[in-house]
Structures are given as structure tokens and as C-alpha cells.
Amino acid sequence: MSEQARPPIARRGRSAKPPLSSRSIVDATLALVRERGVDALTLRQVAERVDTGPASLYAYFANRDVLLEHVLDAAYAEVRLVDTHDGERGWREALAGTIVETITTLARYPGLGSVALGTIPVLPGALRLAEHELALMDEGGVPPGRAALGIDLIAQFAASSAIERSVRLLGGRGDGERQQVRSAYENADPALFPRIRRQAALLTAPDDRARRDFAIRVLIDGIERTAT
Amino acid sequence: MSEQARPPIARRGRSAKPPLSSRSIVDATLALVRERGVDALTLRQVAERVDTGPASLYAYFANRDVLLEHVLDAAYAEVRLVDTHDGERGWREALAGTIVETITTLARYPGLGSVALGTIPVLPGALRLAEHELALMDEGGVPPGRAALGIDLIAQFAASSAIERSVRLLGGRGDGERQQVRSAYENADPALFPRIRRQAALLTAPDDRARRDFAIRVLIDGIERTAT
DNA sequence: CTTCAATCACGAACACTGTTCGCGAACAGT
DNA sequence: ACTGTTCGCGAACAGTGTTCGTGATTGAAG
Numbered sequence: 165m166s167e168q169a170r171p172p173i174a175r176r177g178r179s180a181k182p183p184l185s186s187r188s189i190v191d192a193t194l195a196l197v198r199e200r201g202v203d204a205l206t207l208r209q210v211a212e213r214v215d216t217g218p219a220s221l222y223a224y225f226a227n228r229d230v231l232l233e234h235v236l237d238a239a240y241a242e243v244r245l246v247d248t249h250d251g252e253r254g255w256r257e258a259l260a261g262t263i264v265e266t267i268t269t270l271a272r273y274p275g276l277g278s279v280a281l282g283t284i285p286v287l288p289g290a291l292r293l294a295e296h297e298l299a300l301m302d303e304g305g306v307p308p309g310r311a312a313l314g315i316d317l318i319a320q321f322a323a324s325s326a327i328e329r330s331v332r333l334l335g336g337r338g339d340g341e342r343q344q345v346r347s348a349y350e351n352a353d354p355a356l357f358p359r360i361r362r363q364a365a366l367l368t369a370p371d372d373r374a375r376r377d378f379a380i381r382v383l384i385d386g387i388e389r390t391a392t
Numbered sequence: 393m394s395e396q397a398r399p400p401i402a403r404r405g406r407s408a409k410p411p412l413s414s415r416s417i418v419d420a421t422l423a424l425v426r427e428r429g430v431d432a433l434t435l436r437q438v439a440e441r442v443d444t445g446p447a448s449l450y451a452y453f454a455n456r457d458v459l460l461e462h463v464l465d466a467a468y469a470e471v472r473l474v475d476t477h478d479g480e481r482g483w484r485e486a487l488a489g490t491i492v493e494t495i496t497t498l499a500r501y502p503g504l505g506s507v508a509l510g511t512i513p514v515l516p517g518a519l520r521l522a523e524h525e526l527a528l529m530d531e532g533g534v535p536p537g538r539a540a541l542g543i544d545l546i547a548q549f550a551a552s553s554a555i556e557r558s559v560r561l562l563g564g565r566g567d568g569e570r571q572q573v574r575s576a577y578e579n580a581d582p583a584l585f586p587r588i589r590r591q592a593a594l595l596t597a598p599d600d601r602a603r604r605d606f607a608i609r610v611l612i613d614g615i616e617r618t619a620t
Numbered sequence: 621c622t623t624c625a626a627t628c629a630c631g632a633a634c635a636c637t638g639t640t641c642g643c644g645a646a647c648a649g650t
Numbered sequence: 651a652c653t654g655t656t657c658g659c660g661a662a663c664a665g666t667g668t669t670c671g672t673g674a675t676t677g678a679a680g
Contacts, residue, residue, distance in 0.1 A: 184629080207667065217630040219669075228667065278506055281552055282559040284569070286576045291585050298587040312595045313606045320607075324509055324552035331510040341512070348514045357519050359526040367540045378541045379548075382614025390610050412658080435638065445659040447640080456638065 186224045186234070188214055193235045194273070201334060202232065202275025229279075233287070236279045240289030243269045245296045248303065255304035256388075260380050262296060263322055267376065270326035274334055277326035285319065294319075306388060314387035321383060325376060332372070342368055414452045414462070416442055421463045422501070429562060430460065430503025457507075461515070464507045468517030471497045473524045476531060483532035484616075488608050490524060491550055495604065498554035502562055505554035513547065522547075534616060542615035549611060553604060560600070570596055 192213035196205055207228060211218040225231040246261030248254065253261075270277050285294065294315050301311040349364035360367065370378075420441035424433055435456060439446045453459040474489030476482065481489075498505050513522065522543050529539040577592035588595065598606075 206665080208665090211630090217632095218667080219630050219632090220628085222668075223628070278555075281555045284573050286573060288584075291580060291588055295585045295588050298591070302587065308591050308594050309597075310606075312591065313598055313603060315595075316598075316603055317607050317610065320552050320556065321549070324548050324555075327506075327509045327552075328548065345512055345514060352519060356516075357523045359530065360519055360523050363526070363536050363540065366536050367543075369537075370541055370544075375541055375544055378538075378618065378620065379545050382545065382611060382618050385618055386610030386614045390606065390613055392606065434636080436636090439659090445661095446638080447659050447661090448657085450639075451657065451659095 184214060184216060184220065184224070189221060189224055189231070190234050190238050193231060194238050197235060197273045197276060200274075201330070202273070202279065205275075232276075232279045233283050235273075236276050236283065237287035237289035239269060239273050239276055240266075240285075240287075240293055243289075243293055245293070247296075248300070255300045256384050259297060259300045259304075259318075259384055262293075262300070263318055263380055263383075264376070266293065266318075266322040267325045267329070270322065271329040271333070274330035275327075277323045277330065280323035280326070281320065290319075301387070304388065307392075310387060310390070310392050313392065314383075317383060317387070321379065325379070329372060412442060412444060412448060412452070417449060417452055417459070418462050418466050421459060422466050425463060425501045425504060428502075429558070430501070430507065433503075460504075460507045461511050463501075464504050464511065465515035465517035467497060467501050467504055468494075468513075468515075468521055471517075471521055473521070475524075476528070483528045484612050487525060487528045487532075487546075487612055490521075490528070491546055491608050491611075492604070494521065494546075494550040495553045495557065498550065499557040499561070502558035503555075505551045505558065508551035508554070509548070518547075529615070532616065535620075538615060538618070538620050541620065542611075545611060545615070549607065553607070557600060 189210065193205070193210050196209055196213060200209075207218045207221055210231075211221055221231065225234070243262070244265045246253075246258045246265060248258045270280065285291065297315050297318060298308075298311055301314060302308075306314065346364055346368040349360050349367055352361045352364075354361050417438065421433070421438050424437055424441065428437075435446045435449055438459075439449060449459070453462070471490070472493045474481075474486045474493060476486045498508065513519065525543050525546060526536075526539055529542060530536075534542065574592055574596040577588050577595055580589045580592075582589050
């Protein structure tokens, strides 16, 4: 029933190889995800990093998905929390900064955003982030019911933004592709898609940062004023 | 040499078998995705549905991902566009309805939301949706620059909502899991996560619909008023 | 100090996957 | 009737997540 602490694992006689543990497996996986992304991650690579075979990982995690959930939480734990700095900064700016930090941290680990969207947050790293956001909204006088909806919305936005960004990073060709999309819009059928054709330039103009900042402003303003 | 029995070779021209085409492959895949989801989809299943071998699919689509992009667009094409019905309904309500339709349509095809987040929309189904949203915002007097940011934000929100929803549907046990999450929050370390512990009930109270409606209101209000 | 059962690491194997290759059948143009 | 070309697709490949049985390594008992 209750999970007791795992006894220290004695290593086999020879070298002083570091002992296997969930912590070390998660850390190794996190590093691999940063280098290659979740999609390219294989359990064999993880096993090699911790100097064992793939079967050994199953003593610590039921399967690949469970391992990734813990890796995600380790990433959440790395997010720098921006606070109001004793009133120097407003709660809105602190919250916006925390959201940006969440996105950039997640985007550093390509594919983890997808894990985040499929997981209900219960591990400590995610709770830490949620607690901080609740505290900021509390400071801003946001009623708790709305704050509850707000942190869900923020988490969903941050995860999906990280996915979009890391896909664009891995896909490469950042600027060439935009030109390509723009010309696709400009050549769209004017009978079916007149606005897209006419506003092609405007539609492809904003860069990632502009979209992100606009979205964050929409979210925070909305959380502050929208009736529940 | 046990296998000499090949099916009668009447394969060509006026054979009883319908000719292979991108359209028929996409349709077959769409049906399979609705039944089993993207993750469980294999090219062998698709090939079997169109009565061929997996290698033949590569004559029409460069790889699995490209096929899925076309499947996504076929799903977009199914989204029912809600309009203002000659002024009976406001543009906000029409836009909200269209967003809901997009989410429910995508959620009917588990896993397609992830494809949507990784794809820049250029195929006709996505353009049709974007054109409609642009028209509604135009009717509402939203300036084009803000509308451009708006459709991006809406697309991102719809895709990520569909992911969350279909994950929750496939994960099953909708209500039991919520109880579990709630008790996890209630038992959180009060020194580290006081608000989560105190507001556990509030945090787990809103259901999917409440969250979705709140989010849509935040988005539309924000798009209407937030400065660019 | 020896013995023994329990624990746990992990090599090998399994069932599948997306993708490639090359043969051969079916056509169009001589 | 004979090509040259196209293209469907069976078979094979490299690699995946996961399972299982084996054997090494242990703390405690004798």
C-alpha cells in the first residue's frame, strides 16, 4: 500500500558505479529530452545513460509515460517564479513573468508540453507553480473561484505555447517558412477566402513574442475581470 | 514455396476494387482515428482499410505525419460554422459557438489536436475556419491586426482543449479520478502549498464545460478590448 | 563462518512499428 | 508485337516499448 523508502542498493563488487534510483533516472532522462526531444527519446538511451539495461527502468517506473510525467515535474521544478518583489512590481507583471518563464522552460525540453496537456498536475513541481500563481492572484484580489479557473487556463496556454514553439524550433527554417505561409495565403482562392488573401501580410506579420505577449495580456485581463 | 495462391489478378482498370486515391486514404484514416485515436493508428491498419499494403501509401503521402496533416484538415472541414444568423445572434455568440464546434469536432478524433498544434494551417479546411472567424470579428469591428492575433490564439486554445478532453475521455473514470485529485490536493503539505490545500474543493469543482465557457469568454472579451 | 531464501538487475526475446527496396504486372506509344 | 515507363505492393529492415527468466548479491539465520 504505502510506498516505503527504497533501501540503499548495494552495487555489485567491481566499480563504484553510482546507484540506480528514480532521481538519477529522471535526471538522465531530462538531459536526454533537452538534447533530442521527447519523440526521439528511447528507453534504451535512458538505460545507457544510467549504465544499465532497459528492463531495469521498469523497477522504478511502470512505463515510459509515467517516467515522462516525473520528468515533466522535474522541468516544472526548474521554472523561476517571478514575484512582486515587495510591491515594486504589480501582481499582473509578476504573473506574466511567471507564465513566460513556464513557457521558455518547457520549450527547452521539446515535446514535454504534450505530456503536460495530458497530465492532471499532482506532483510537487506542478503544485509549486500553481501555488505561486494562486498567491499572486490572491494579492491582486482575484476571487478564489476565478483563480481556480485561471490557473487551469494558464497551464493549458503555457503547455500549448511550448509545444508550438519547440515544434517551430525543431522544424527549423523559421523565416523561410513564414515567407512560404504568407505566399500560400496571398494565393488563396479569393472567392472562398477573401479576407485571408487580402490580409495575408497582417496574418503572418506578428512574431512569436508578439503573439505570446498579446495572449498573456488577454489571459490576465480576462482572469481579472471576467465574471465566473 | 508454400505460398503460390495469389488472389485473382483483376486488379486494374475496371476491377471491382475502387481505385486508390489520396481522398480515399484520408477518409479511411479519418474513420480509424475516430475509432482508435492517433496514437493507436498504424499504417498497416490504414492499408488494410483501403485493401492494399503499407508501402502503397507512400505513393500518396511522404510519411505518416504528412498523412495526418491531411486527416486533420479533413476534420477541420467537418466543423460546423456558426454565423450570426442575420443579426439574430451577436458576433460574439457566433464566434463562441464556432469555437465550441471546433473543440468538439477535434475531440471526436483523439490525438488530432496534437497534430494541429504542430502544424501551420495552410490547407483548405483550416483556411475555411480562419476565414469565418475573421469575418465574424470584422462584423464586430475588431481591427484586423488584433483579429490576426485572435485567430491564432483561438486555434491554439481549441487544439489544446481538444487534447485535454480526448485524453480525459480515453483515460476513463472521469469522476473517480477527480476525487483522487481532490484528495491529493487536500493532503498536500500545508507548509509548502497552503492555498492548494485550503482551496482543494474549489480547484477541483469546475467541470469541463465550466472551464471551457470561462476560457471562451476570456478570449473573446480579450480579443475585443485588449490593445495590440 | 556457512547457508539460504529473497531481492533486484538485466540480457534476451517478443510483438510491433514506420519506412525502403526492388520485382513484376499493367499501361501508352510506337 | 514489342518496347519503355509507371506504379502497386510483398518482403525485409532497423528500431521501438515491454516482459520474462535467470543469475548475481544481499542481510539474516543457523
